[in-house]
Amino acid sequence: MKNIKSKTIVFITGAFVTHHGWSNWQSFFEKHGFTCFAPPWKYKDANPEVLRKLDPYNNDIKDLRLAELHDYFEDYILALPEKPIIIGHSTGGLIVQVLLQKGLAEAGIAIHSVPPIGVLSFKWSFLKSLWGPLGLFSTVDKTFLMSVKQWQYSFTNGLLYDEQLKAYDQNVVPESKRLIRDCLSSAAKVDFKSPHAPLLFIAGSTDHIMPASLNYSNYKKYKHTGSVTDFKEFEGKNHYVLGLPSWKDEAEYTLDWIHKLS
Template sequence: MSDSAARTITEHELEQCKQANAAGRPPVVFIHGLWLLPSSWERWVTLFEEHGYVALTPGWPDDPETVAEANAHPEAFAGKSIGQVADHFEEIIRGLDTKPVVVGHSFGGLLTQILAGRGLAAASVAIDPAPFRGVLPLPISALKSAFPVLGNPANRNRAVPLTYDQFRFGFANAVDEDEARQLYETYAVPAGGKPLFQAAAANLNPWTEAKVDTKNPDRGPLLIISGEKDNTVPWAVANASYKQQQENPAITEIVELQGRGHALTIDSGWREVADTALDFLKRTAS
């Protein structure tokens, strides 16, 4: 583990690890994706702790604390690679006394699978996960969702905010207009471009950081959750991720939630997604 990963861990994250180790309950680590912050998991934290877990919500390196701060200082998100972020979360997980359950959304879902492939998870839930090397489908809607970043090569080293219309298409297409605007105002922040460029080029680069050890038998049980109406990570992408991993000796499942878009972890239907994850973990996590 690199020294740089250790240096990115905040006092708050260290305190979360200490509290989890002292709690004597199974830990769950939530990993957000691009254009969101750890605060997007607040309702999940309450629910999972009601079900006996102790929850940790680490940020990506240098995440601002609030949406207002993030929108005021978008440069904080720039320049972070998938490998750097994965190492950051690995360092946090290695600070726990017990292997955690890991739950991630979008690029957090990709990171969840990377960490599981490193043997760091007791069980994992990857929700609408971003693709990794070996996942070949490129649906038109996914390309359109990524275009605000990928449309300009200079965005690789920048942070890029979404307009409301871009957020509506990429995240909130499956909710009504009022809820979409409320989600945008409450949760949306800029995102670093580098991870998207890495994922887009993963199948052209044998040395990509956007790769998952799909065969590690210590990966633990894995559930992939896909939203039927997700424009950013459509079923074809989620199912291709599943097919890459279905031969793993550990339990591997996929479920499609009808009528749900990419904002399924934060919109008014979040509880259905969380209950699906909890049901899987109750069945499979030791």
Template sequence: MRKMNLEVLSQQPLQELSNNPVLLVHGAWHGAWCWKVHFADYLAQQGFQVHAISLRGHGNSEGRRRLRWTGLADYVDDVAQVARQLSAPPIVIGHSMGGLVVQKYLQTHCAPAGVLMASIPPMGVLLTALRLVRRHPWLMAKVNATWSLYPLISSPELAKELLFPNEMPVAQVELFWQQMQDESYRCFAEMLGLGLPKPEKVNTPLLILGGGADTLISPDQVKATARAYGTQAIILPNIAHDMMLEPGWQTVADAIVSWLRTNSSDCSEF
């Protein structure tokens, strides 16, 4: 397996209070930049060594020209590559598509804890795709005609509809939208059913979070993810999909930190 040149943005704590670093995995259209806005600094303030990866084809990582043909297994390899370079097995936190990558990573890798934020459920994105077809039939037709997911977030207004709360000003959304990009069409196909995770193979303690105002991954889908892993979901009211970027981000971060203080496990396999 060839080692990829991957962007990793790191934040060191002033006082390290955890033996395990945190590895943050972004979702579709994003990169490591989405964690640096709020989450990385805040988690470092809580005593965690924090590392945010840009998966291949995203941010400043290599692989942009082959992005359309990149698969979920490639993203799992990226997470594994960065995890091996860290001082200890990382706590893995994944958002949206990154949550699905984390689920697949945990099938074959040890981690002291995992957090799924508005994650693609283990049964895939068919329900989400059907909702999008109903709301934006022409956009979804363009997605399939061009083999590109960019049409779904091709304006700040569309990005806001999918990712952010109604009350968030479009001008603020635009600052984030300018950093967004296309996503792998192959991954979209795999998330429809060709490359889904196997929850029975995951033994890592999991925190599963959803947003009550999320229009992309509904609270019911988040609860279904929790059931698949034998746990209870936490649905945060008034939180939309991009929960690490919206005004309520600290509520999300505090829920994660509080859970991690009492729910991590030993992980000797590294």
């Protein structure tokens, strides 16, 4: 196994939220000598308040597809001076797994990750959280904007109401229903038997939308014995893990994991 030598990190955000949620992580890793990038998703390089005001029937976000997003981040990474470490949250964690399969990263960290196709959960919290975003009985020609109530259940469960509202205002953006449905398609396919760069899964015990058990099932799918695949579950962490006051728990664990493999 090749050691991790890269000093470049690319952070990949998930669906429903702005890329600005990586600010703490970016500052943390820059202080430890890494060059960090947190690019927005395609069509989402604007303030969340501005994006929420877009006409849901007339904007580019509604047509965004998962494969298009793979290509977007692949092009971004290939333009960098060195192969990076990639760290992704939620849908960003799925993108990390796909990009690792393509040999585009020195290592990957998937935080509370959406799983590739073939890894499912039948937990009620998972099904309830995704029913609205999938919009199975609604048009895909309209973006999905998570309501405050959905945000409270799927992302910020356990926080005080005022904290939930503040987090909503600072983070929530419209999403493509097409892209969410693509997470259940061949665009989300990973070959679990293939060799890959070191990969760490981080999960949270109170995550409703991406339960820890689902992340563990994803981790156990990887079968290549010559590749490093690790798993860590943190107690009391919901899906808003990047914005919690305890965000440094996961950041420090990730840094230690990178150093052990360097």
